[in-house]
Amino acid sequence: MIVLEVFTIFNTHERVRSNLHNIHPYQPGISEDQLRKEFGLAHLIKLNSNENALGPSPLALEAIARELPKLHLYPDGGSDLLREAIARHHALRMEEVFAGNGSDDIIKLISETFLEEGDEVVVPFPSFSQYGFGAEVMKANIRSVPLRSDFSYDVQALLAAITNKTKLLYLCTPNNPTGTVLKYSEFTWLMERVPKDVFVIVDLAYDNYATDPERFFVTKDALIYPNVCYLHTFSKLYGLAGLRVGYALGNEQVWSYVHRVREPFNVNRVAQRGAQAALEDVEHVRRSVALAQRSREQYATLENYGLRVIPSEANFTLVEVGNGIQAFEQLKQKGILVRAGYPGLESFVRVTFGLDEENEVCIEALCEFGRA
Numbered sequence: 440m441i442v443l444e445v446f447t448i449f450n451t452h453e454r455v456r457s458n459l460h461n462i463h464p465y466q467p468g469i470s471e472d473q474l475r476k477e478f479g480l481a482h483l484i485k486l487n488s489n490e491n492a493l494g495p496s497p498l499a500l501e502a503i504a505r506e507l508p509k510l511h512l513y514p515d516g517g518s519d520l521l522r523e524a525i526a527r528h529h530a531l532r533m534e535e536v537f538a539g540n541g542s543d544d545i546i547k548l549i550s551e552t553f554l555e556e557g558d559e560v561v562v563p564f565p566s567f568s569q570y571g572f573g574a575e576v577m578k579a580n581i582r583s584v585p586l587r588s589d590f591s592y593d594v595q596a597l598l599a600a601i602t603n604k605t606k607l608l609y610l611c612t613p614n615n616p617t618g619t620v621l622k623y624s625e626f627t628w629l630m631e632r633v634p635k636d637v638f639v640i641v642d643l644a645y646d647n648y649a650t651d652p653e654r655f656f657v658t659k660d661a662l663i664y665p666n667v668c669y670l671h672t673f674s675k676l677y678g679l680a681g682l683r684v685g686y687a688l689g690n691e692q693v694w695s696y697v698h699r700v701r702e703p704f705n706v707n708r709v710a711q712r713g714a715q716a717a718l719e720d721v722e723h724v725r726r727s728v729a730l731a732q733r734s735r736e737q738y739a740t741l742e743n744y745g746l747r748v749i750p751s752e753a754n755f756t757l758v759e760v761g762n763g764i765q766a767f768e769q770l771k772q773k774g775i776l777v778r779a780g781y782p783g784l785e786s787f788v789r790v791t792f793g794l795d796e797e798n799e800v801c802i803e804a805l806c807e808f809g810r811a
């Protein structure tokens with residue numbers, strides 16, 4: 440009886456932080472576990488989460504297997520060996536590398552490090568939803584700056600959105616979900632004008648897939664700007680989305696504060712070893728990049744059927760199908776899973792590149808929307 444009474448008088452809605460009322464849990468693409476539940480073991484073509492169709496890096500798998508007997512031991516809290524390896528990979532110092540439980544973790548930690556109630560965060564739109572999420576959790580205000588109609592960056596508009604309350608500016612290149620890139624000249628134009636006390640986060644999750652010679656890319660003197668960091672992930676190119684490892688390159692003073700808000704063991708033991716091995720897996724990287732390039736050409740053929748395909752520099756592409764959600768449902772009936780329903784992109788589906796034969800099946804199914 441007493442227990443029941445306690446439950447009835449505990450009003451969760453009233454007691455939680457008020458800004459949580461407007462935050463909804465992130466809706467990822469349907470997971471493999473959910474798929475099994477919903478469809479049984481029928482063959483499915485999963486093109487909804489930008490995962491690597493080739494699977495995980497084989498070198499990572501070997502390193503993970505070797506590490507399993509040590510699972511009773513805590514990992515190295517500072518991920519030192521992994522950070523050293525990443526530093527070598529980018530010709531930087533280990534203090535300039537921060538490792539996280541996926542780049543999602545790092546985005547949240549950067550938000551917790553910098554943001555107070557009422558601060559402002561400038562984000563491109565449409566782009567990766569985690570940037571806004573990190574801001575909302577901290578009661579900061581989001582200023583969304585639309586991309587141009589061809590989904591290129593509008594750097595003048597980004598600059599104009601910055602006020603004296605702006606703490607963070609996000610850039611994502613190639614941008615998810617559009618696949619379009621920020622140009623090198625646009626980045627430098629912006630950095631010459633952005634106030635020096637605004638921290639700029641450049642998300643390079645799909646960087647290795649990009650080939651546009653005009654795109655922004657990280658050079659040797661990447662860290663000349665003390666107020667910029669670059670986010671990378673092992674989830675896409677290295678095929679380790681299930682492992683959860685991401686990293687950021689930037690000013691070590693910034694990381695000295697971000698370390699204060701992270702969990703003591705935020706990157707687990709197998710993740711540290713697997714990611715380190717994946718960095719060395721040149722062959723897997725080469726095959727992954729080659730697959731994305733072939734896939735781009737495959738999807739471009741949809742233009743012949745009157746469908747608009749947004750030229751993508753990533754491992755996915757937007758295809759204009761009329762009604763995105765309807766197309767999503769129709770494709771799902773055929774066992775093809777894509778992503779739809781992005782605000783501002785109602786007429787599109789986002790298709791992750793699959794294996795050659797998976798792309799063929801998907802492209803054939805998409806042709807229907809061209810003729811209709």
Ligand SMILES: *Cc1c(COP(=O)(O)O)cnc(C)c1O
Pocket residue numbers: 489540541542543544567611614615642644671672673674675680683684685
């Ligand atoms: C997938 C993705 C990431 C990676 O997130 P993880 O948490 O490392 O899996 C980061 N940024 C963008 C834009 C992405 O699409």
